[in-house]
Amino acid sequence: MAPYIYNELEAEVGELRLVDLQPGSYHDTLQCNIVHCPLLEPKAAAKDERLPISELQRSLPDGWIVEYTLEGRYLFMSPRHSGIPNSWKHPDSNFDEKAYELPKRSAGDASLWHVPPYEALSYTWGTTDNEEYVYVADPADPSQTSSWLRVRANLANALRHLRYPDRQRTLWVDAISINQADIYERGRQVKRMSQIYPLSDSVIIWIGPESEDSKLALETLRHFSEQVEYIISHRWGDAPNAQERDWWRDGHRLPYEAKTWKSIVSLLHRPWFERVWVLQEALSSDRVLLQCGRDSIPWVNVRKALLVLRQKTSVLPPDIRGRLFTYARGLMAPPLASSEHLLLWTRNQKCTDPHDRIYGILGLLDPRIVAKIEVDYSIPVWKTYSRLVLAEQEVYQKLNMLNHCNITTRGEEHPSWVPNWEQPIEGANTGYLSIRRFYASARSSAVAKLIKPAYHLQVTGRRVDTISRVSHSLTGTFPEVIHEILDWAPRKPRSDTYVSGGFFIDAYVEVLVRGRTSDRAQGDNPCPSIRQLSEHLSQAIASGELDDEVT
Numbered sequence: 001m002a003p004y005i006y007n008e009l010e011a012e013v014g015e016l017r018l019v020d021l022q023p024g025s026y027h028d029t030l031q032c033n034i035v036h037c038p039l040l041e042p043k044a045a046a047k048d049e050r051l052p053i054s055e056l057q058r059s060l061p062d063g064w065i066v067e068y069t070l071e072g073r074y075l076f077m078s079p080r081h082s083g084i085p086n087s088w089k090h091p092d093s094n095f096d097e098k099a100y101e102l103p104k105r106s107a108g109d110a111s112l113w114h115v116p117p118y119e120a121l122s123y124t125w126g127t128t129d130n131e132e133y134v135y136v137a138d139p140a141d142p143s144q145t146s147s148w149l150r151v152r153a154n155l156a157n158a159l160r161h162l163r164y165p166d167r168q169r170t171l172w173v174d175a176i177s178i179n180q181a182d183i184y185e186r187g188r189q190v191k192r193m194s195q196i197y198p199l200s201d202s203v204i205i206w207i208g209p210e211s212e213d214s215k216l217a218l219e220t221l222r223h224f225s226e227q228v229e230y231i232i233s234h235r236w237g238d239a240p241n242a243q244e245r246d247w248w249r250d251g252h253r254l255p256y257e258a259k260t261w262k263s264i265v266s267l268l269h270r271p272w273f274e275r276v277w278v279l280q281e282a283l284s285s286d287r288v289l290l291q292c293g294r295d296s297i298p299w300v301n302v303r304k305a306l307l308v309l310r311q312k313t314s315v316l317p318p319d320i321r322g323r324l325f326t327y328a329r330g331l332m333a334p335p336l337a338s339s340e341h342l343l344l345w346t347r348n349q350k351c352t353d354p355h356d357r358i359y360g361i362l363g364l365l366d367p368r369i370v371a372k373i374e375v376d377y378s379i380p381v382w383k384t385y386s387r388l389v390l391a392e393q394e395v396y397q398k399l400n401m402l403n404h405c406n407i408t409t410r411g412e413e414h415p416s417w418v419p420n421w422e423q424p425i426e427g428a429n430t431g432y433l434s435i436r437r438f439y440a441s442a443r444s445s446a447v448a449k450l451i452k453p454a455y456h457l458q459v460t461g462r463r464v465d466t467i468s469r470v471s472h473s474l475t476g477t478f479p480e481v482i483h484e485i486l487d488w489a490p491r492k493p494r495s496d497t498y499v500s501g502g503f504f505i506d507a508y509v510e511v512l513v514r515g516r517t518s519d520r521a522q523g524d525n526p527c528p529s530i531r532q533l534s535e536h537l538s539q540a541i542a543s544g545e546l547d548d549e550v551t
Contacts, residue, residue: 004136004147006179013038017177021169030134037115051099067231074100118170120200122281124271126154158206187375194363197284207272210293213263218297225301228308236308276351279330280363354381357421368395382414397445417457509533
C-alpha cells in the first residue's frame with residue numbers, strides 16, 4: 001500500500017476535493033474516498049425579500065427600534081422603561097410577517113452551486129505526535145483500499161466522532177482536501193475560503209473531546225445566550241421570551257459558582273480559541289455548530305454569550321475577564337469591527353506561519369482589500385504586511401495602520417511604516433487604548449506613494465505644531481499607565497480652562513478614556529460620566545494615590 005498521490009485540481013472549473021468519510025464505529029480504522037467537484041458561486045444570490053431596516057423603522061410606533069441581530073433576524077426593541085419585552089414580532093399585529101421574518105434556506109439551494117452537499121470542518125491541526133492513517137479507496141474500485149494519508153491526532157479524533165455508523169458523510173477538511181505539499185495550490189485554495197465555508201451545507205467547529213466540565217460550560221453559555229440579544233450596531237439587551245431579565249446589564253450578578261466560571265475559562269483556553277485561522281471559518285456562515293466530544297451547541301449562541309459577557313466587566317472573575325477582553329474583539333468581525341480591530345485580534349492569537357495573520361482573516365475583510373492582496377507564502381512576511389497597509393490606503397485613502405508601528409518592536413529588515421503584527425499586545429494596549437478614535441488629520445484623505453525598490457512610503461503631510469514633550473512607553477498594567485500620565489494632568493483641575501471652554505480636567509479625562517463616557521454613549525451603557533471621572537482623577541492628583549475606581 002502506497003501513500004496517496006494527489007491529482008491536480010482543475011482551476012478553470014473551480015474544482016475542490018471532498019472527503020467521503022466512510023461509516024464505522026469509533027475504534028474502526030478511518031476510511032474515505034477523495035473526489036473532485038466543481039464549486040461555483042450561484043449565478044444569482046438569494047434575494048432577501050424583507051423590507052429594509054430604514055423602511056421598517058418608519059412603520060414603528062414612537063420609541064420603538066428595529067435592528068439586525070447576529071443571526072440576521074430583525075429584533076423589535078421596545079421603548080426604554082416601558083416594561084414591554086423586546087420581540088421578534090412587529091408591534092402592529094396586523095403587519096405582514098413576510099416583511100420582516102428571516103426566510104428559511106431551501107434544501108435544494110445546493111444544486112445552484114454545482115457541487116454535492118458537504119460540510120466544512122473547522123479545527124486546529126495540533127502537534128505531529130501520535131499521527132494516524134486514513135485509508136483512501138480507489139475511486140475506480142471503492143472496495144479496494146489502495147493508498148493512505150497520515151493525519152494528526154486531533155483530526156483523527158474529530159473524524160471518529162463525526163462519522164456516521166451507517167452511511168457516509170461528505171466533508172471538506174483542509175488537511176486532506178488541500179495538497180499541503182503544493183505551495184501554489186495552498187495559495188489558491190486560501191483565496192477560496194470565502195467560498196468554501198459559506199457555500200457548505202454547514203460548518204462544524206471541532207474543539208476537541210469532552211472533558212469533566214465541558215458539558216457544564218456549553219450548557220451555561222447556551223442558557224445565558226437565550227436570555228440576551230446582541231445587535232450589530234453594538235448594543236445588547238433582553239432576548240424576547242427571556243426567563244431571566246437584565247442578565248445583560250453590567251452590574252447584574254449572575255448566579256454562577258466558581259466551578260461554572262472555571263469551566264468557561266477552560267473552554268476558552270482550548271487550542272481552537274487560540275488560533276488565527278478558525279475565526280473566519282466560524283463567522284463565514286449562519287449554519288455553524290460547535291462540537292465538543294458528543295456535545296454540540298449552535299455557534300451563534302457561543303458568540304452572542306461571549307460578546308455580552310465581555311460587557312459585564314464588573315462581575316466577571318479576573319481570569320475570564322482577561323481572556324474575553326482580547327478574544328471577543330475578533331467576534332466583533334465586520335460589520336461590527338474594522339480590519340484594524342481584526343488585525344489587533346490576530347496579534348494575541350497563534351498561527352504556525354506568520355503570513356497567516358493576514359491570510360487567516362482574508363475572508364472577513366472588505367472584498368476590495370482582499371482583491372489587492374495576493375496569497376503568496378514565498379515572499380517575506382513583512383511584504384505581506386505591507387500589502388495590507390497599501391491596500392487599505394488605496395481603498396480607503398487612510399493610513400490608520402501606521403498607528404500600530406512601533407520602532408521598539410519593528411521587525412528585522414521591516415520598513416518603519418510596516419506594523420509588526422507578530423508582536424503580541426501587552427498591558428493597557430489590550431484594551432481601549434489600542435484603537436484610536438481621535439484623528440489629528442480630521443479624517444482627511446491620506447496621500448501616499450510607494451517608492452521602489454527601497455520600499456519607502458512617501459506621505460504628504462501638513463505641519464501644524466511642534467512636539468515639546470514625550471513620555472515613556474505606555475505599557476504595563478492600567479495603574480502603571482495612569483501613574484505615568486498623571487504627570488501630564490492639569491495642576492489646577494478646577495481652575496484651568498480648556499481652549500474650547502469648560503474645565504481642562506474634563507477634556508483631559510475624556511482623552512484618557514477616548515470618549516467612552518455616559519455623556520457620549522447612547523442608550524444603556526456601563527460607561528462612567530465625565531463628572532465622575534473628573535472627580536476621581538482630581539482626588540488622585542491631590543493625594544498622589546490611585547484607587548480601583550480610577551484605574
